[in-house]
Amino acid sequence: xxxxxxxxxxxxxxxxxxxxxxxxxxxxxxxxxxxxxxxxxxxxxxxxxxxxxxxxxxxxxxxxxxxxxxxxxxxxxxxxxxxxxxxxxxxxxxxxxxxxxxxxxxxxxxxxxxxxxxxxxxxxxxxxxxxxxxxxxxxxxxxxxxxxxxxxxxxxxxxxxxxxxxxxxxxxxxxxxxxxxxxxxxxxxxxxxxxxxxxxxxxxxxxxxxxxxxxx
Amino acid sequence: xxxxxxxxxxxxxxxxxxxxxxxxxxxxxxxxxxxxxxxxxxxxxxxxxxxxxxxxxxxxxxxxxxxxxxxxxxxxxxxxxxxxxxxxxxxxxxxxxxxxxxxxxxxxxxxxxxxxxxxxxxxxxxxxxxxxxxxxxxxx
Numbered sequence: 595x596x597x598x599x600x601x602x603x604x605x606x607x608x609x610x611x612x613x614x615x616x617x618x619x620x621x622x623x624x625x626x627x628x629x630x631x632x633x634x635x636x637x638x639x640x641x642x643x644x645x646x647x648x649x650x651x652x653x654x655x656x657x658x659x660x661x662x663x664x665x666x667x668x669x670x671x672x673x674x675x676x677x678x679x680x681x682x683x684x685x686x687x688x689x690x691x692x693x694x695x696x697x698x699x700x701x702x703x704x705x706x707x708x709x710x711x712x713x714x715x716x717x718x719x720x721x722x723x724x725x726x727x728x729x730x731x732x733x734x735x736x737x738x739x740x741x742x743x744x745x746x747x748x749x750x751x752x753x754x755x756x757x758x759x760x761x762x763x764x765x766x767x768x769x770x771x772x773x774x775x776x777x778x779x780x781x782x783x784x785x786x787x788x789x790x791x792x793x794x795x796x797x798x799x800x801x802x803x804x805x806x807x808x809x810x
Numbered sequence: 811x812x813x814x815x816x817x818x819x820x821x822x823x824x825x826x827x828x829x830x831x832x833x834x835x836x837x838x839x840x841x842x843x844x845x846x847x848x849x850x851x852x853x854x855x856x857x858x859x860x861x862x863x864x865x866x867x868x869x870x871x872x873x874x875x876x877x878x879x880x881x882x883x884x885x886x887x888x889x890x891x892x893x894x895x896x897x898x899x900x901x902x903x904x905x906x907x908x909x910x911x912x913x914x915x916x917x918x919x920x921x922x923x924x925x926x927x928x929x930x931x932x933x934x935x936x937x938x939x940x941x942x943x944x945x946x947x948x949x950x
Contacts, residue, residue: 598878601866601873604862605882606882611858615855620904630942641926651929651932668936668944668948669948671949677839677843681839797836801937
């Protein structure tokens with residue numbers, strides 16, 4: 595092989611790698627849009643449920659869940675494995691976010707809701723978390739070895755998750771494959787996914803405040 | 811996700827139990843995440859470009875672009891051309907489907923919004939653009 599041939603081969607490889615990079619970027623963009631679409635379905639499901647009169651449109655839990663769904667739709671492009679890892683590491687060494695109330699606590703404390711409405715809202719919220727986990731798992735190569743490793747470590751330390759918990763996750767949503775359901779039975783994973791929700795809500799709140807201030 | 815800590819916090823923060831320390835933490839996570847992702851995304855491209863450049867730089871001045879171009883095209887073998895056509899065709903098809911989907915969103919979403927607003931006048935929105943894209947100011 596002469597040198598001109600070598601240069602051509604190098605260029606050929608560079609073009610191939612750039613094309614691979616483009617395909618990977620397109621895949622991530624597709625997964626973001628897929629996540630958004632799935633959350634739109636959850637939001638429509640919630641709206642239809644409220645339209646039956648089972649919960650009022652003014653109920654605080656309904657409004658909070660709708661805010662969570664809206665925030666996650668808007669910031670779906672920011673959901674990443676790196677964000678979860680950074681949040682896990684920061685919270686491990688300097689916990690700050692633990693005292694923030696999560697949605698499940700909020701719903702359990704809501705006395706206006708019937709048991710059925712409470713379960714429905716928890717189920718929608720759980721489905722959202724499963725979708726977030728699945729998006730993270732399908733857009734990061736590093737996510738699989740690290741998560742499988744930490745899951746095995748968790749099993750060695752605490753044993754397998756209780757079957758009832760896994761069954762509950764399965765009932766919540768059937769579109770999301772089993773690995774995401776297994777993962778979400780880990781309370782720490784659940785906690786950090788909720789942290790992502792919290793970030794999205796706060797950012798949306800800031801942006802809305804800024805937009806309102808600019809308009810007035 | 812950018813979260814700017816602000817001394818003049820709106821009253822809703824207290825209701826949600828949000829304090830400045832939480833906002834600072836969110837801002838730190840946000841900054842680290844954005845920088846890590848940019849580093850991975852463009853770092854890979856930079857490494858590929860640098861290695862390509864180093865491979866070629868040692869032979870600079872010895873060959874013309876025409877020499878290299880001919881050899882490059884020689885690498886694009888006829889036997890592989892079906893693969894290239896399928897790849898490029900697939901990308902073009904994906905782009906057209908995406909455009910069609912966005913056109914449908916632009917056309918149908920306002921109607922859903924209007925109908926839902928008749929039932930729930932305080933209906934809140936996700937805040938995406940009319941074509942269902944990320945808002946430019948939200949993009950990393």
